[in-house]
Amino acid sequence: MSKPQFVYVIYIRTTAQKLWDALIDPAMNQKYWFGAHQESDWKTGSSWKIVFPDGRVADAGEIMEVDPSKRLVIKWRNEFSPELKAEGYSRCTIEIEPADGAVKLTVTHVLDGDGTKFIEAISGGWPVILSNLKSLIETGDIAVVPIKK
Amino acid sequence: MDEVFKALADASRRSLLDRLHAENGQTLNELCDGLAMTRQAVTKHLAILEAANLVSTVKRGREKLHYLNPLPIHRIGERWIRKFERGKLQALSDLKRKLESSDE
Numbered sequence: 001m002s003k004p005q006f007v008y009v010i011y012i013r014t015t016a017q018k019l020w021d022a023l024i025d026p027a028m029n030q031k032y033w034f035g036a037h038q039e040s041d042w043k044t045g046s047s048w049k050i051v052f053p054d055g056r057v058a059d060a061g062e063i064m065e066v067d068p069s070k071r072l073v074i075k076w077r078n079e080f081s082p083e084l085k086a087e088g089y090s091r092c093t094i095e096i097e098p099a100d101g102a103v104k105l106t107v108t109h110v111l112d113g114d115g116t117k118f119i120e121a122i123s124g125g126w127p128v129i130l131s132n133l134k135s136l137i138e139t140g141d142i143a144v145v146p147i148k149k
Numbered sequence: 150m151d152e153v154f155k156a157l158a159d160a161s162r163r164s165l166l167d168r169l170h171a172e173n174g175q176t177l178n179e180l181c182d183g184l185a186m187t188r189q190a191v192t193k194h195l196a197i198l199e200a201a202n203l204v205s206t207v208k209r210g211r212e213k214l215h216y217l218n219p220l221p222i223h224r225i226g227e228r229w230i231r232k233f234e235r236g237k238l239q240a241l242s243d244l245k246r247k248l249e250s251s252d253e
Binding site (some may be wrong): 003004006007008009010011048059108127128130131134 | 173202205206207209214216218219220223224227232
């Protein structure tokens with residue numbers, strides 16, 4: 001098993017079911033994913049993609065594993081930038097675990113090749129997306145809100 | 150977020166975060182290498198960083214890999230930095246780095 005390039009962890013005060021719904025629901029996605037959304041039927045082996053607000057495909061791949069409200073593994077490749085696409089596929093693992101009245105959301109990416117551009121691009125995006133997701137679920141809005149932790 | 154500030158209020162722990170920032174996904178042995186801290190001290194500091202969610206870990210075989218988790222620091226930034234200030238702050242920060250050659 002190769003080494004993940006990053007491991008992002010965020011705690012969200014919600015249930016695993018609500019978080020899962022927010023992760024796979026396109027209308028919810030648009031509120032915290034820079035206006036983009038995912039398209040898939042969320043079954044193992046199904047196609048998966050991220051679609052920009054203007055309809056262009058940002059990233060695409062395949063669902064490798066799915067265990068609703070617990071675990072999702074996506075084979076993930078950039079599609080809109082030839083330079084990033086050339087770096088090939090990554091594996092993104094999303095895990096949800098109960099954590100003391102909240103849930104722990106962990107996102108990791110493992111790159112199959114040696115490139116660095118894709119990871120650089122994606123590691124700029126994830127913290128914002130995950131932070132927006134937390135705000136949206138906990139407060140119903142992605143506006144800046146006081147952090148109570 | 151108290152535990153985030155407490156965890157950051159220590160030069161040894163900040164230097165561990167610097168090491169992970171330079172190279173993510175290190176084992177305890179790798180992190181101890183070249184440090185003037187005992188293994189026990191590094192273990193203790195890592196536990197505090199992990200409890201504050203500033204360090205995330207994954208198990209790979211018998212090894213535990215440590216990662217810098219930027220989410221709590223990102224949330225602190227979001228709380229006090231307005232969207233439209235970001236560009237100007239980046240420019241000031243770049244200028245400081247350029248003039249001082251090291252940015253502590």
